[in-house]
Structure formats: structure tokens, C-alpha cells
Amino acid sequence: MRQLNVLIHQARPYHQMLLHQAFNAQGVYSVRVTDDVPTATARQRPVDVLVLDQRMPRGYARRLFKYLVQASCAGGLLFVGCAGAGEMDLALEARQYGLNVLAELPWPMSMVGLEQVLERL
Incomplete structure (x- = not known):
């Protein structure tokens, strides 16, 4: 498998630490953590997998999705966690923006689930 470039937001x-360790355990070592996706993606090669929290604020998520569409800097999105009661499923909304959603994994994240996502890549 080629080396994937993963960005965790x-x-x-x-959660950042656990996700980073989970990717390392799967043999993926090009893993970065950021609190600013535009800055992180502008500096380096495009991201193969962008890991996002399903519970991030909706307004922020929409701005991020618009940026990702405009910049074409993320190969696929992996959502971790579950939408709260009455909240919009952000993975569904990302798909509506035309973004490639690789998977949605519940929290705590399953290593088997992550392995299956990585195998599809």
C-alpha cells in the first residue's frame, strides 16, 4: 500500500492522540494533527484522508466544506463519532457539497473499521 497522507482535525x-495512534498501528505514519485545516493543507501535498469530528459546530463545518471544495485539497473525509439528537449528519452534508466521504466510524473507533477503510484506499 502506498503511504497515505492523513490530517486529523x-x-x-x-481524540487526536488516539486517532494518531490508531493510524500508526495500521502502518500509516504520515499523520498530522491540526486545528487549522486551510493552513495545514496549504503548506504540504494534498491530504489523502482528512479525519473530522461528526460533532463539530455546523456553521464551522459548512465553511470547512466550502473551503475543501474550492481548494480540492482532500482526497476523502473520514468522520468519527455520531451526530447528536436533532443534529444534522455532517457526513451527509459533506456529500451534498460533493465531497468524497470515505466512511463514518462511531466513537470509540473500531480498529477493524479503520482497517477496512484503509483497505478500500
Whole structure:
């Protein structure tokens, strides 16, 4: 498998650490963590997998989706977590923007689920 370039954008540092370790355990070592996706994607080669929190604020998510469409800098999105009661499923909304959603994995994330996503890539 070619080396994937992964960018993790999560609000919780504990989740950032667990996700980073999960990718490393799957043999993916080109993993970065950011709190600013536009800055992180402008500096380096395009991202193969952008990991996003399903519970990020909707307004922020919409601005991020618009940026991702305009910049064409993310190969695929991986959403982790579940939408709260009465909240819009951000993965569905990302698809409506025309973004490539690779998968939605519940939290805590399954290593088997992550492995299956990576195998499809």
C-alpha cells in the first residue's frame, strides 16, 4: 500500500492522540494533527484522508466544506463519532457539497473499521 497522507482535525486532544495512534498501528505514519485545516493543507501535498469530528459546530463545518471544495485539497473525509439528537449528519452534508466521504466510524473507533477503510484506499 502506498503511504497515505492523513490530517486529523479534532477538537479534543485525547481524540487526536488516539486517532494518531490508531493510524500508526495500521502502518500509516504520515499523520498530522491540526486545528487549522486551510493552513495545514496549504503548506504540504494534498491530504489523502482528512479525519473530522461528526460533532463539530455546523456553521464551522459548512465553511470547512466550502473551503475543501474550492481548494480540492482532500482526497476523502473520514468522520468519527455520531451526530447528536436533532443534529444534522455532517457526513451527509459533506456529500451534498460533493465531497468524497470515505466512511463514518462511531466513537470509540473500531480498529477493524479503520482497517477496512484503509483497505478500500
